[in-house]
Structures are given as structure tokens and as C-alpha cells.
Amino acid sequence: MSKVTVVGAGNVGATCANVLTINEVANEVVMLDVKEGVAEGKAMDINQTAQLLGFDTKLTGVTNDYAATAGSDVVVITSGLPRKPGMTREELIGVNAGIVKSVAESILKYSPKAILLIVSNPMDTMTYLALKATGLPKNRVFGMGGALDSSRFKYNLSHALGANANEVEGLVIGGHGDTTMIPLIRYASYKGLAVSKLLPTDKQEEIVKATMVGGATLTSLLGTSAWYAPGAAAAFVAESIIRDQKKLIPSCVYLDGEYGQKDICIGVPAVIGKNGVEKIVEFDLNADEKALFEKSAAAVRNMNDVLGEMKLV
DSSP: OOEEEEEOOSHHHHHHHHHHHHTTOSSEEEEEESSTTHHHHHHHHHHTTHHHHTOOOEEEEEESOGGGGTTOSEEEEOOSOOOOTTOOHHHHHHHHHHHHHHHHHHHHHHOTTOEEEEOSSSHHHHHHHHHHHHOOOGGGEEEOSHHHHHHHHHHHHHHHHTOOGGGEEOOEEEOSSTTTEEEOGGGOEETTEEHHHHSOHHHHHHHHHHHHTHHHHHHHHHSSOOOHHHHHHHHHHHHHHHTTOOEEEEEEEEEESGGGOEEEEEEEEEEEETTEEEEEOOOOOOHHHHHHHHHHHHHHHHHHHHHHHTTOO
């Protein structure tokens, strides 16, 4: 028997729960939210598709009832506020840090062996906070960012190549932000052929830029943050854990010397299986890529410093 809890029944959390449920990733999925009736209502709506889609996963929605999450193998934390006009990053971090810390502590009270997957923003900093606040081993707390960014990268690559997105490979490392992510175009490939051999340099640069502003592009079109791909990406990572698929997924993980960095949570390729982060895979970065990664790490550390200033870590 396997169980996944999704904390936060907003667009991303509900989409994640929906994908987990209809794909029967776990025997049981629990969706929890602080707003009365929201998780229950969305769970009911999803459950009413069971006969239409033919799934048997048990999905339950609850309002702040952490006892219902007991025995979870994986907990996806999506809760937190989006940044509002006029809100400083310190204010956003302060609010969401309190939420994420409280959620993590409440979850572990009922599921002490759970693996925590952080989606809340700013994700790299919230992952670092969750790891430090809980004192869990580094393999059991990591962030979902690279899976989403890499999926957007593959989408852009497939469109440029006129190819099936499932036959394109591409990885994004670095921080989960418009200016900090690093699409590794040099390693991108289509059926074993290097993309660098298939597309001109200007087109490659266009793909990289489009990937980096992927979230902002959708926000400008939708008037709010995207949710289908982020929710599906979180479910994709959770599935690799539950089914012990050992997929290589760029994830926000704690580094202790890998890629020349220490005491930081940032996106790098990692093997994700039943134990969470089972291995960090070090790609051979060239000088330009190393410089970009160091710049990205510096930006993430700058955000993390706010946690220290607020005495949260």
C-alpha cells in the first residue's frame, strides 16, 4: 500500500492530486488545505470522474486534518502565497517560510518516514528551510523545479525540431527562477543526435531564452501562474519515488561539495527512487556553464540569507 499527501489544494496542488489519482500512482491520495471545504470539494469533483476514467485510487480531501495524512510515503508541499504587487521578497519569504515550516512539522508528526517534495516558492529557499527546520536526511527533502523547467525545455526543443517531445532529451539545472535556471543546450539531444548539430546557434539561443521565461510567459497569458505542467511535474517526481523508477530528474537537492557547492539546495540532475534522492549525477560542465552555475548559486544564497536574517535557520 502506498500513500501520497498533497498539501495545498490550489491550482498546482489540485492538479498534482488529480494526476496522481487518475494515473493510480498510489493506493491513496490525500489533499489538505487550510480553507474550509476547498480540498473536499476538489476531491469530490475528481472522484466523480472515476467511472469516466476508470481509476480506483482512493482520494480524500480534508481541511487542516493532519491525522488524515498519517502514514504517507511522499508529501508534496505546494502551500504558500504567491508574490503580490508591492510585496518584497523578504515579506514573501517570511510568510511562506512560516507556512512551509509549520506544514513540515505537522506532517512529520503523523508520517515520520515521509519524503518531502517542496513546490512552494521561492522553491530553492523553501527547500533549504524545510531541510534545516526538520533535520531530516538530505535524501528525504528536495524541491521540484528542474522537472518542470526541463519539461518546458523539451517542449521548446520539440517545437523547434518538429519532433515528438517524448523523443527529445534536455536538462535544466540551477535555481528555479527566470534569471537563475540554466538549460543545458549543449547536452540536449533528439534520438541520440546532438541538438547543437541540428539547429543553428541563434535558434538554440532562442530556445534557451524561451525556456528561462517560460513561467513568466504563461503568467502574462493567463493572468496568473501556470498549474497544469507544475502540478504534473510534481506528480511525475512523486511517481518516481512511489514506484522506485530511479529516473534521472533535475531536482533542487542539498549539495555538499558536488558541482563545487556546499550548504545549498539548488537544481542538479539526481536519481529519484524509493529513498528519495538516491544519487547526484555530476555532468561535466564547461567554463561558461560553470560560471552560470556559480552565478545562479550566488543568487540562491542571497535569497537564503533572508532566512538567516529572520532567524528561521
